[in-house]
Amino acid sequence: xxxxxxxxxxxxxxxxxxxxxxxxxxxxxxxxxxxxxxxxxxxxxxxxxxxxxxxxxxxxxxxxxxxxxxxxxxxxxxxxxxxxxxxxxxxxxxxxxxxxxxxxxxxxxxxxxxxxxxxxxxxxxxxxxxxxxxxxxxxxxxxxxxxxxxxxxxxxxxxxxxxxxxxxxxxxxxxxxxxxxxxxxxxxxxxxxxxxxxxxxxxxxxxxxxxxxxxxxxxxxxxxxxxxxxxxxxxxxxxxxxxxxxxxxxxxxxxxxxxxxxxxxxxxxxxxxxxxxxxxxxxxxxxxxxxxxxxxxxxxxxxxxxxxxxxxxxxxxxxxxxxxxxxxxxxxxxxxxxxxxxxxxxxxxxxxxxxxxxxxxxxxxxxx
Amino acid sequence: xxxxxxxxxxxxxxxxxxxxxxxxxxxxxxxxxxxxxxxxxxxxxxxxxxxxxxxxxxxxxxxxxxxxxxxxxxxxxxxxxxxxxxxxxxxxxxxxxxxxxxxxxxxxxxxxxxxxxxxxxxxxxxxxxxxxxxxxx
Ligand code: FES
Numbered sequence: 145x146x147x148x149x150x151x152x153x154x155x156x157x158x159x160x161x162x163x164x165x166x167x168x169x170x171x172x173x174x175x176x177x178x179x180x181x182x183x184x185x186x187x188x189x190x191x192x193x194x195x196x197x198x199x200x201x202x203x204x205x206x207x208x209x210x211x212x213x214x215x216x217x218x219x220x221x222x223x224x225x226x227x228x229x230x231x232x233x234x235x236x237x238x239x240x241x242x243x244x245x246x247x248x249x250x251x252x253x254x255x256x257x258x259x260x261x262x263x264x265x266x267x268x269x270x271x272x273x274x275x276x277x278x279x280x281x282x283x284x285x286x287x288x289x290x291x292x293x294x295x296x297x298x299x300x301x302x303x304x305x306x307x308x309x310x311x312x313x314x315x316x317x318x319x320x321x322x323x324x325x326x327x328x329x330x331x332x333x334x335x336x337x338x339x340x341x342x343x344x345x346x347x348x349x350x351x352x353x354x355x356x357x358x359x360x361x362x363x364x365x366x367x368x369x370x371x372x373x374x375x376x377x378x379x380x381x382x383x384x385x386x387x388x389x390x391x392x393x394x395x396x397x398x399x400x401x402x403x404x405x406x407x408x409x410x411x412x413x414x415x416x417x418x419x420x421x422x423x424x425x426x427x428x429x430x431x432x433x434x435x436x437x438x439x440x441x442x443x444x445x446x447x448x449x450x451x452x453x454x455x456x457x458x459x460x461x462x463x464x465x466x467x468x469x470x471x472x473x474x475x476x477x478x479x480x481x482x483x484x485x486x487x488x489x490x491x492x493x494x495x496x497x498x499x500x501x502x503x504x505x506x507x508x509x510x511x512x
Numbered sequence: 513x514x515x516x517x518x519x520x521x522x523x524x525x526x527x528x529x530x531x532x533x534x535x536x537x538x539x540x541x542x543x544x545x546x547x548x549x550x551x552x553x554x555x556x557x558x559x560x561x562x563x564x565x566x567x568x569x570x571x572x573x574x575x576x577x578x579x580x581x582x583x584x585x586x587x588x589x590x591x592x593x594x595x596x597x598x599x600x601x602x603x604x605x606x607x608x609x610x611x612x613x614x615x616x617x618x619x620x621x622x623x624x625x626x627x628x629x630x631x632x633x634x635x636x637x638x639x640x641x642x643x644x645x646x647x648x649x
Binding site: 306309310313314324327328331332333334337338431441444445446447448449453 | 542
């Protein structure tokens with residue numbers, strides 16, 4: 145009769161995880177336990193946080209799972225890579241859906257991370273003890289951009305050859321260590337024939353590993369720094385708190401909404417795919433950078449590759465990194481409020497940078 | 513030096529060894545990653561008998577990596593790789609256009625319009641004893 149008892153206890157264990165009316169009396173599940181018993185209501189408002197950080201975590205999870213699934217079929221060698229992508233897309237049952245989910249979650253992650261960054265600056269949430277975590281977030285943002293680029297290259301179809309060549313040749317323009325960086329990133333040789341195995345390893349391991357470590361560290365620091373940024377207790381106007389259950393409920397709601405959006409995107413807008421790269425692409429192939437690098441491609445039309453392709457983009461991230469260190473600290477009572485006067489300089493800098501990037505992207509889309 | 517205590521000295525040695533091994537490890541890692549497993553790219557191309565390229569012809573070589581032009585100016589080869597960031601330029605009636613950032617080069621390879629700053633490379637072409645044209649990149 146051991147089996148029956150086992151089955152009964154299994155059922156009761158699982159049913160304990162389901163929501164019930166008198167949840168309060170039960171011990172919280174593992175997932176609930178990841179949250180503090182109560183949270184200041186101000187830290188959990190959509191209109192403050194936009195849910196961007198949490199959404200990014202959820203998207204990373206989706207990207208990780210779908211990426212692992214793709215690895216069951218993807219062949220990282222220049223002869224077969226594009227064909228294996230075609231196989232995933234057109235032959236493997238649900239392969240197209242998996243690939244589209246991976247693609248769309250990755251594009252959304254880039255957008256959500258950018259929104260998160262802007263939100264943090266616009267609500268003065270980076271100030272004081274949180275500025276180290278701000279830097280961690282910025283590093284994550286850069287890693288995510290690199291992951292998007294390497295993932296795009298792994299398609300290995302004829303659309304990616306020129307962006308691959310120009311992108312990796314940009315490394316060579318860096319004084320002193322350029323060639324060294326190039327051979328570490330690409331492995332020497334002609335990028336369009338030999339870079340695949342390196343990009344594969346960077347994408348799946350070399351970049352993912354730091355992203356996982358930094359994400360966990362980033363989340364840990366949020367908690368260690370007293371949760372999402374709000375004014376210190378004596379300056380708070382709103383003292384209401386929400387329960388752990390309420391917080392989980394909001395998270396589940398967000399996950400549902402993002403999940404539906406992802407499934408809709410993945411079902412109706414397929415991820416880009418083109419014929420396999422066979423040597424260098426024919427000359428008719430349009431040379432266009434992936435959407436998140438269009439602004440760099442636009443600047444490169446103006447001249448010196450090192451200045452426009454390396455120095456300015458890196459300088460832009462340097463400016464972002466210095467924001468909490470060079471501008472006057474926002475007033476403590478302003479932390480967590482949208483567009484407070486006390487961190488106006490930072491808001492202006494970030495808005496100007498964002499507008500420049502958007503304008504350049506728009507410019508690059510205009511017909512020549 | 514005399515007030516360097518036994519403990520301080522040990523601490524210094526320990527720190528020194530830690531940093532040294534970190535530097536050695538990093539150096540080794542970088543050298544490991546820096547190896548180029550690819551064969552050196554081909555730098556010599558046998559183009560066949562010179563008579564195959566009469567006046568007024570233009571011939572793409574090695575997947576269009578070079579163009580052999582024979583016109584009033586003489587016989588010459590041009591490396592079509594853009595000197596800006598390495599895309600392959602497309603030959604047109606009066607020069608070469610880069611698909612990546614729009615550089616223009618004339619039929620001698622000189623820059624007509626940036627962003628490229630340098631002219632296209634002109635590899636040397638010579639006639640060997642057998643009457644074949646040999647291109648040296
Ligand atoms: S690579 Fe030719 S113009 Fe930039």
